[in-house]
Amino acid sequence: MLFLYRIILNLTVFLPNKIIICLLVTISFEGYSQNVIQGTIKDETGKIVNNINLILYPRTGENILGYGGVDERGRFTIKYPNVATDSIRLEIIGLAYERKILFLVSKSYQLVNVQVKTAVNTLPEIIIKDERPITKKSDTINYNIKSFANKNDRVIIDVIKNLPGIKVTESGQILYQNKAINKFYVEGQDLLEGRYNLTTNNLPVNAVDAVQILENHQPVRMLEGIEETDRAALNIKLNANARMKLIGNVNAGLGLSPFLRNNNVALLKFNQNMQYINAVKNNNVGVNLDKELNDLNLNLNTILSGGITQNLVNIIKAPTPPVNTERYTFNNNTLASSNQIFPLSKLFTLKYNIAYENDKLINNSDAITQVYLPSDTIVINENQTGYNTYHKLISRLGIEANTQKIFFKDIFNFQRIWSSEYNYISSNAVNQKLSNPFINLYNDFSSVIKIKNNLLGVNSYISYSDLPQYLNVTPGQYKKLLNNDQEYDGLLQKIQSRTFFLNNSVSFGKKINKLYVNNKLGVLANLQHLNNNLDLFTGDVIFSPTGSFQNDIERNQLKLYNETALTYRMKKASIVTILNISPTHLSNNDRGIKQSENEIFFNYSIRSKYDINQFFTNSLNITVQRDATYMSNASFVLQNYRSLVSYEIPLYKTWDKSINYSLNYKNIVTAMFANLGISFSRKNSNILMKSKFDQDLITQTAIVQDNPSDKLNFSGNVNKYYLSIKTGIDIGVNYAFTKFKEIQQGAINNFLNKTSKLTVRINTQPNKWLVLNHSLEFTRYKNTSKQNGNYIEYDPVHFFNQNCNLKASLFNDYTAKLNLEHYYNDAKYLKPVNYFFADFGIQKTLKKQKIDLSATLSNIFNVKNYTSYSYTNNYLLNSNYTLRGRTLLFKADFQF
Known part of the structure; x- marks a missing residue:
């Protein structure tokens, strides 16, 4: 009162x-x-x-x-x-x-x-702060960080993981309503162009005021309200102090068994005129720093041009185990990164990103592979020891102007990777050595100009990539096929792919009432030179194998295309139809043997969205895509020590049809988000793979034959946050069905793979001194094949894992941290395996100095090996991995 x-x-x-x-x-x-x-x-x-x-x-x-x-x-x-x-x-x-x-x-x-007496009275300044946890204005959702953070959260990704409606994948990619965000901003600026792990892993929580989701975000401001998008962006709103000063993290860690270190320095500054993030990190505790350089928003042109490193040849290794990566990664990882954006004028900004990383990895694993063939079962034993030396250099320079009146953006990117691997398989005394460097550079230019009420767009993407790779295998394999059944010391497979790619276009757009018409005319060229050569050697003598194992191929694709997009917007609905007509010339020239073909492709898609009410939105997407490419190599390539592959085929043609439906629910008052999705796709191609096994050696070829394959996916997710008890619950289900076929040992094998998954995640803070996070995941793999008219049901494989993380605030600013992990894996006729891991840490916080001092004992139970069962078609893999034993790490963390 x-x-x-x-x-x-x-x-x-x-x-x-x-x-x-x-x-x-x-x-x-x-x-x-x-x-x-x-x-x-x-x-x-x-x-x-x-x-x-x-x-x-x-x-x-x-x-x-x-x-x-x-x-x-x-x-x-x-x-x-x-x-x-x-x-x-x-x-x-x-x-x-x-x-x-x-x-x-x-x-x-x-x-x-x-x-x-007369006087002039003024009202004292009153600052009204909205303390509601979630608010919405227009298409912007604001998450108040104070409502979701706890005092043990240190960097912003710790809080983002607990925000309702948002998920963070293992790679660090951020999803909103089950779709990847298309931009990550800090104070409205995109410093890192998709490599936003560097920000989320280093920006202190106490520097952030709010996290914003910008729904239906159009990155080009001139196209806002004109071109439709169904993806959101994320923007970090800093508090007033963070916008005025240098902020950052300094971490120093030393440990035992063996000698351990984990040291990081990250300096960040964000103000109206300039932003930068500079970081230097080094660790040998299993933290993968390469994730901070991953582009989580890849451009389609980068994918089409081969701008992503790939292995044309590879080393056979056991698959990645389904446990925390820090438990099985033996590394020595260093990363240095500098990123800055600053204004050149009132309109233009300049940004640069440069990073260098090196890593030395050691891996030890055993694998037993059982291949169930129509008339036989092949068992392959591989006990492996190996190491990998890896270096990466990335640099990017960009100029941008993005306002309601002008859009101009030009980015030049250079990437260089040096990588070499060595692997020894003691079970059959095979040595594998691989050198797989990679060079890629591209220039991505785009601009939109407004001419009266019309929009003129210009886009140009030009890239060059080079993959020279070398695989050395000893002793010699395939002696019957390669050397007239005579022994020899080893093989050396050389292969190099060089690609020049360009995609240039001009577009013209006009808005007519509620209809926006955009027509794009472009040219795409993909010019690739592939050459490979397989040599045998005995001692210092190098000689050629029996038969032809060389390719020197020029592959060219030239495509002219006209793409018309119609966007019709109503108050609650929108429809986007796209028609792409592309006359295409393809050619393949392998040592004087020429192939060429001309095709005209008609591809189209329809995207529709309807807002049922303020809570429910649904969308329907239909796509039909036809394409063709030459991928022929008449002579065999040694892909790994036990696999020879050739594609002596004509033009490879594909026809993809897909339909996707999604229903989304959002209620920010009750902090509840949900989505339901179903998709079906059918891919028809004219090429079918044919595999022939000779004990553990495999020869793969491709033949011309109709090859349909189907994919069905169903997913559902409910995410609810209870503010009164500071508890978030996330429940997700997923069912995937794939159907395809392959020829093995001369018989057609029809595969039917089913995957079912349930995930539950709970994060709660029942009181000021206790924080609990618990997650569990259950996955069931069920594979079936049809061979010679008979169905074969392979044993289902089950994975169940759960993680419980407990943080308790004690007296005198001490915090106890307990992490528990349980992994279960089984196959019907194999022994089920259970693994339990525990980590315990104690932390002392010096509030005035803003320093956390901690000691963490990891893998308390000293589990040193992990066994996993998994299926790939009719391959059952039984893998065993060497893990890090018990370790003790002392660490000092300082934030300012």
Whole structure:
């Protein structure tokens, strides 16, 4: 009650008397007024004053005894009950007058005439903060960080993982409503162009005020409200202090068994004119720093041009185990990165990103591969020891202007990778050595110009990539096929792919009422030179194998295309139709043997979205895509020590048809998000793979044959946050079905693979001193094949893993951290395996110095090996991995 009175009193100098009196009456106590004060109020000139309010109190205290206003003649009357005190206090308040206080004697009636002085009163500054956890304005959702963070969160990714409606994948990619974000901003600027792990892993939580989701975000401001998008962007809003100063993280860690280190320095600054992130990191505790350089928003042109490193040849290794990567990664990883954006003028900004990384990895694993063939079962044993030396250099320079009146963007990117691997398989005494460097550079230019009410767009993407790779295998394999059944020491496979790619286009757009028409005319060229050569050697003598194992291929694709997009927007719905017509010339020239073909492709897609109400939105996408490419290599390539592959085929043609439906629910008041999705696709091609096994050696070729394959996927997710108990619950289900065929040992094998998955995640803070995160995942793989008319049901494989992370605040700023992990894996006729891991840490926080001192004991149970079962078609893999044993790490973390 007293609080309400105080609010009204602060307003008395601004509101009319009648309103103040009404407000006070509505909240006043019950009582009978026995005493009366009457009088008049005038200013220092004797002029009657009537815009005055009077409040009566006891001499000391804030309980209101009575109140009143002044009529048009300057008169007032205040009635108040009998009080225990003999003295009372009368306060006179007015907007244009000085506050006046009179001390009076309490009696049944008295007459008081008051004189006030004129003055100018200003309202003290009032800052109103919206403390609601989630708010929405237009297409922007604001998450108040204070509502979701706990005092043990250090960097912003710790909080983003717990925001309702948002998910973070293992790679660090951020999803909103099950779709990857298309931009990651800090204060509205995109510094890292898709490599935003560097920000999320280093930006301190205490520097952030809010995380914003920008729904249906169009990155080009000139196209806002014109070109539709169904993806969101994420923007980080910093607090006032963080925008004014240098912020960062400094971490130093040393440990035992073996000697361990984990050291990071990250300096960040974000202000109106400039942003930068500079970081230097080094560790040998299993943390993969390469994730911070991954582009999580790859451009389609980068994928088409071969701008992603790939292995034309490879080393056979056991598949990645389904456990925390830090438990099985033996590394020595260093990363240095510098990123900055600053203005060149009022319109243009310049940004650069440069990073260098090196790593040395050691891996030890055993694998037993069982291949179930129509008439036989092949068993391959491989006990492997290996190491990998890896270096990466990435640099990017960009200029951008992005306003409602102009869009201009040009990015030059250079990437160089040096990588070499060595692997020894002791079970069959095979040595594998691989050198797989990679060079890629590209220039990506785009611009939109407004001409009256029309939009003219210009886009140009030009790239060059080079993959020279070398595989050395000893002793010699395939002696019957390659060397007339004579022994020899080893093989050396050389292969190099060089690709020049360009995709240039001009577009013209015009808005006609609710319809936007955009027509794009472009040219795409993909010119590739592939040459490979297989040599045998004995001692220092190098000689050629029996038969032809060389290719020297020129592959060219030239495509002219005209793409017309129609976007029709209504209040609650939108429809986008795209028709692409592309005459295409393809050629393949292998040592004088020429192939060429001309095709015209008609591809189209339809995307529709309808907002059912403020909570539900659904969308339907239909796509039909036809394409063709030459991928022929008549001579075999040694892909790995036990696999020879050739594609002596004509033009490879594909026809993809897909349909996707999604239903999304969003209620920010109850902090509940949900989505349901179903998709089906059918791919038809004219090429079928043919595999022939000779014990553990495989020969793969491609033949011309109709080859349909189907994919069905169903997914559902519910995410709910209970603010009153600071608890978030996320439940997801997924079912995937794939159907395809392959020829093995001369017989057609039809495969039917089914995957079912359930995930549950709970994060809760039941009180100020306890934080609990628990997640579990259950996955079931079921494979079936049809061979010679007979169905073969392979044993299902089940994975179940759960993780429980507990943080408890103790006395004197100490925090105890306990992490528990459980992994279960089984196959019907194999022994089920259970693994339990535990990590415990104690942390002391020095608040004034902003330093955390911690000691962490990892893998308390000292588990040193992990066994996993998994299926790939009719391959059952039984893998065993060497893990890190028990370790102790001391660490000091400083944030500023």
